[in-house]
Amino acid sequence: MSKKVYNFGAGPAMLPIPVMEQIQREYLDYNNMGVSVVEISHRSKEFDKLLGETDELFRELVALPKNYKILYMHGGAQMQFSAVPMNILGLKPAKKAIYIESGNFAKVAHQEASRYGEIEILASSKETNFDRIPDFDPSDINPEASYFYITSNNTVMGTRWNKIPQTGEVPLVADATSEILSRKLDFSQFGLIFAGTQKNLGPSGLAMTIIREDLLGKAMSETPKLLNYQQCEKDHSLTNTPNTFAIYVIRLVLEWLKGKGGVEAIEKINIQKSNILYDLIDKTSFYLGHSQPEHRSTMNVTFNLANGDLLETFLKEALAEGFYALKGHRAVGGARASIYNAMPIEGVQALADFMKHFEQKNG
Numbered sequence: 442m443s444k445k446v447y448n449f450g451a452g453p454a455m456l457p458i459p460v461m462e463q464i465q466r467e468y469l470d471y472n473n474m475g476v477s478v479v480e481i482s483h484r485s486k487e488f489d490k491l492l493g494e495t496d497e498l499f500r501e502l503v504a505l506p507k508n509y510k511i512l513y514m515h516g517g518a519q520m521q522f523s524a525v526p527m528n529i530l531g532l533k534p535a536k537k538a539i540y541i542e543s544g545n546f547a548k549v550a551h552q553e554a555s556r557y558g559e560i561e562i563l564a565s566s567k568e569t570n571f572d573r574i575p576d577f578d579p580s581d582i583n584p585e586a587s588y589f590y591i592t593s594n595n596t597v598m599g600t601r602w603n604k605i606p607q608t609g610e611v612p613l614v615a616d617a618t619s620e621i622l623s624r625k626l627d628f629s630q631f632g633l634i635f636a637g638t639q640k641n642l643g644p645s646g647l648a649m650t651i652i653r654e655d656l657l658g659k660a661m662s663e664t665p666k667l668l669n670y671q672q673c674e675k676d677h678s679l680t681n682t683p684n685t686f687a688i689y690v691i692r693l694v695l696e697w698l699k700g701k702g703g704v705e706a707i708e709k710i711n712i713q714k715s716n717i718l719y720d721l722i723d724k725t726s727f728y729l730g731h732s733q734p735e736h737r738s739t740m741n742v743t744f745n746l747a748n749g750d751l752l753e754t755f756l757k758e759a760l761a762e763g764f765y766a767l768k769g770h771r772a773v774g775g776a777r778a779s780i781y782n783a784m785p786i787e788g789v790q791a792l793a794d795f796m797k798h799f800e801q802k803n804g
């Protein structure tokens with residue numbers, strides 16, 4: 442590599458460099474076995490150990506209460522859009538669920554869930570192109586609902602639930618794909634949290650689902666075996682062959698995070714990182730932030746250029762300077778800097794310097 446590149450892609454996203462180096466070092470010979478981690482049985486004692494260690498590390502990092510189970514499931518985050526209703530919509534006879542529409546993934550999730558029962562959209566911020574987390578009155582939560590669904594960080598829009606809603610007896614479900622392990626969260630507030638693995642955990646294709654054990658066992662009878670949470674729990678996620686490589690990388694990422702001081706330490710860095718960009722955006726009218734300040738994400742910083750004609754040049758020059766994948770999602774346009782846990786503060790600082798320089802030249 443001739444020049445340093447910082448990867449601001451939204452997902453699959455950058456992994457910590459030391460993790461990728463370790464993968465490279467031990468790829469041909471895992472644990473002195475003389476074979477690669479990708480060619481050992483998922484039923485071997487070595488893989489069993491790896492899986493157990495991954496669970497333990499995750500539990501430790503988020504201080505997971507004992508009554509929560511960790512599942513590794515196929516199909517990334519969006520397979521959970523189906524798995525969630527299939528498994529827990531039947532918690533109550535009415536088969537109703539409440540969804541908050543805070544962005545495009547929230548929309549896809551409620552559309553998918555509506556195949557299985559009655560879905561109520563209690564609040565939406567569609568009117569303002571999802572620049573905020575929509576407000577709702579907690580007294581409007583139907584206690585007959587089986588669950589209450591949020592997208593805790595909206596990757597495309599750059600918004601985050603900075604205050605986790607109180608939903609009383611109705612279990613709170615969160616898609617935390619783009620923010621898991623980025624801030625301290627009290628998992629006991631949730632009935633279920635899931636995250637596709639390709640943003641803060643490892644490679645794509647899997648989801649980690651963390652579920653309170655009393656929500657297990659209510660799946661609809663037509664739920665595919667491989668999407669059934671209780672089955673998955675019973676088999677320790679080995680009902681069939683999982684993506685063993687992804688689980689191996691997740692373990693390395695969790696070890697790396699622990700070495701960094703854990704979630705609390707990375708949260709401080711994430712706040713610093715995002716503040717570098719938000720401060721810059723707030724101080725100028727050259728760049729326009731998309732998300733409302735009180736709903737800003739620390740993981741996905743979305744902005745446009747006041748003069749939209751400059752966007753192409755901005756992205757082209759950024760790429761030439763080593764700032765990769767800054768193009769915003771088509772739903773918002775503009776630019777997006779995804780600055781997940783693995784992005785070092787130097788990368789964000791370098792981007793901010795580039796942005797200031799670009800403004801001086803073109804402002």
Ligand SMILES: *Cc1c(COP(=O)(O)O)cnc(C)c1O
Binds near residue numbers: 637
């Ligand atoms: C990336 C993302 C998804 C989609 O993940 P897939 O693994 O591609 O299904 C869903 N929800 C959120 C919040 C995301 O950031």
